[in-house]
Amino acid sequence: MSKQWQGLIKEYAEFLPVSDKTPIVSLGEGGTPLVYACKLSDALKNQVWLKVEGMNPTGSFKDRGMTVAISKAAEAGAKAVICASTGNTSASASAYAIKAGMKSAVLVPDGKIAMGKLAQAVVHGATLLQVAGNFDDCLVLAQELSENYPVSLVNSVNPDRIEGQKTAAFEVVDVIGEAPDIHVLPVGNAGNITAYWAGYREYFDKSFAKQKPAMWGFQAAGAAPIVDGAKVDNPETIATAIRIGNPASWKQAIAARDESGGLIDKVTDDEILAAYHYLASQEAIFVEPASAAGLAGLFKMQKENKLPTGKNIVITVTGNGLKDPQWALAGAEAAIKIPAKAEEAAIALGLI
Numbered sequence: 001m002s003k004q005w006q007g008l009i010k011e012y013a014e015f016l017p018v019s020d021k022t023p024i025v026s027l028g029e030g031g032t033p034l035v036y037a038c039k040l041s042d043a044l045k046n047q048v049w050l051k052v053e054g055m056n057p058t059g060s061f062k063d064r065g066m067t068v069a070i071s072k073a074a075e076a077g078a079k080a081v082i083c084a085s086t087g088n089t090s091a092s093a094s095a096y097a098i099k100a101g102m103k104s105a106v107l108v109p110d111g112k113i114a115m116g117k118l119a120q121a122v123v124h125g126a127t128l129l130q131v132a133g134n135f136d137d138c139l140v141l142a143q144e145l146s147e148n149y150p151v152s153l154v155n156s157v158n159p160d161r162i163e164g165q166k167t168a169a170f171e172v173v174d175v176i177g178e179a180p181d182i183h184v185l186p187v188g189n190a191g192n193i194t195a196y197w198a199g200y201r202e203y204f205d206k207s208f209a210k211q212k213p214a215m216w217g218f219q220a221a222g223a224a225p226i227v228d229g230a231k232v233d234n235p236e237t238i239a240t241a242i243r244i245g246n247p248a249s250w251k252q253a254i255a256a257r258d259e260s261g262g263l264i265d266k267v268t269d270d271e272i273l274a275a276y277h278y279l280a281s282q283e284a285i286f287v288e289p290a291s292a293a294g295l296a297g298l299f300k301m302q303k304e305n306k307l308p309t310g311k312n313i314v315i316t317v318t319g320n321g322l323k324d325p326q327w328a329l330a331g332a333e334a335a336i337k338i339p340a341k342a343e344e345a346a347i348a349l350g351l352i
């Protein structure tokens with residue numbers, strides 16, 4: 001008989017802020033594949049794994065934080081939750097709110113979230129507010145509303161979100177048997193780099209790992225406040241998930257970088273798209289553009305002769321490519337149209 005993964009709260013309960021009184025709101029999140037990337041390992045002269053977070057129930061890593069945040073909100077008697085989002089947080093919050101029997105309200109930057117994510121919030125019945133502003137404006141609004149009205153905030157400024165997200169670091173160690181030398185990921189609001197670093201530190205402190213990785217984060221060049229050392233008032237990137245100019249976990253990201261001996265750098269949209277196509281065409285992993293920022297960063301480091309060799313490297317690819325398919329189709333050759341005849345198909349395929 002096969003055993004189904006129980007969702008990350010049950011699997012990692014001892015590491016999480018839950019008790020017997022916490023109603024567990026789960027869609028079976030976590031336990032995502034850590035896929036060894038053969039071609040990438042050859043190309044980068046390191047052992048490279050991809051932590052495929054697009055396999056979570058709503059298609060992104062956000063479900064890890066959301067199962068804990070919504071469970072704790074339910075424990076506290078919340079009837080409604082609110083979040084600001086570049087898309088994935090709103091998709092996740094609206095789904096977990098349904099599971100918990102709560103209402104959800106999501107604030108997104110008007111016209112700047114991917115269609116798949118918009119569809120998720122709508123189909124799960126969230127009250128969707130499209131704000132004339134960017135993500136940073138949405139977050140300020142969401143915080144204000146949660147302070148003054150009866151709604152719980154489930155953005156990553158809520159510490160329960162970070163607690164859930166740190167379990168991805170546990171899973172990496174549980175699979176490889178040790179923490180990697182380098183952990184690479186995209187950085188937007190900087191919750192995830194904060195969470196992974198917390199997870200690796202906790203496993204190290206509890207002797208489940210003998211080392212901690214260097215944390216390497218990458219922002220999009222048009223939305224790189226941490227790299228440039230200043231808020232960005234009008235962030236711009238095709239990777240809308242990380243189109244963020246004033247990250248909530250800015251300080252924690254700097255701490256993760258410095259305590260781990262890591263780095264936070266930036267990559268251009270062209271570099272992101274090149275890495276996006278590499279993942280799909282060489283490693284069979286279809287991610288959304290923001291998720292390719294980590295690999296884009298590794299390629300950049302290699303070009304600048306700053307990439308070591310022979311190391312264990314894990315790249316978190318944060319979200320599923322189906323959420324934002326326009327970048328897969330952009331510039332693609334038109335499909336070949338044929339009549340429904342085998343011979344015509346064979347000719348078109350070059351078989352005769």
Ligand code: AN7
Pocket residue numbers: 060062084085086087088089090156186187188189190191192193241242288290291318319
């Ligand atoms: C696919 O959904 O901020 O640095 O509101 O969706 O933890 O913010 C999404 C962020 C990377 C950046 N990859 O993570 C939101 C939101 C994907 C993302 C990030 C996001 P953080």
